[in-house]
Amino acid sequence: MDSCIFCSIINKKIETIIVAENEQAIAINDIFPKAPTHILIIPKKHIINMTDISAKNSDVIAQMALMVKELSQQHPQFNLVCNNGPEVGQTVMHLHWHFLAGTDIFKKLF
Numbered sequence: 003m004d005s006c007i008f009c010s011i012i013n014k015k016i017e018t019i020i021v022a023e024n025e026q027a028i029a030i031n032d033i034f035p036k037a038p039t040h041i042l043i044i045p046k047k048h049i050i051n052m053t054d055i056s057a058k059n060s061d062v063i064a065q066m067a068l069m070v071k072e073l074s075q076q077h078p079q080f081n082l083v084c085n086n087g088p089e090v091g092q093t094v095m096h097l098h099w100h101f102l103a104g105t106d107i108f109k110k111l112f
């Protein structure tokens with residue numbers, strides 16, 4: 003999708019360092035990190051968020067999960083966050099999981 007920043011990154015219209023890649027997903031460093039390690043796991047297909055997942059595209063989720071597993075080899079302890087919808091903080095309307103490591107980001111919440 004033309005107006006989507008993550009599609010532009012995937013289509014190489016915006017230059018970004020890709021920290022991991024598989025058939026259906028990429029991982030990049032978040033531009034405004036909220037933890038010492040803050041990586042975004044992004045499907046290559048333009049999927050809006052988890053509500054946009056169906057039996058037809060759910061294979062993407064398995065690939066994203068495999069990427070989490072790959073990243074966990076370097077960062078075995080982490081938080082995985084998905085803001086699903088603008089009212090709970092989703093600002094980029096292309097599915098992504100935040101992989102956060104190196105601190106307890108939920109210290110004050112849980």
Ligand code: AMP
Nearest residue numbers: 007030031032033034085091092093094
């Ligand atoms: P969310 O608020 O859950 O939609 O998360 C969107 C995330 O994308 C934020 O943490 C932003 O800092 C991050 N972000 C936005 N633009 C870029 C970009 N060009 N490269 C890397 N991260 C980005």
Ligand code: ZN
Nearest residue numbers: 006009048096
């Ligand atoms: Zn997109």
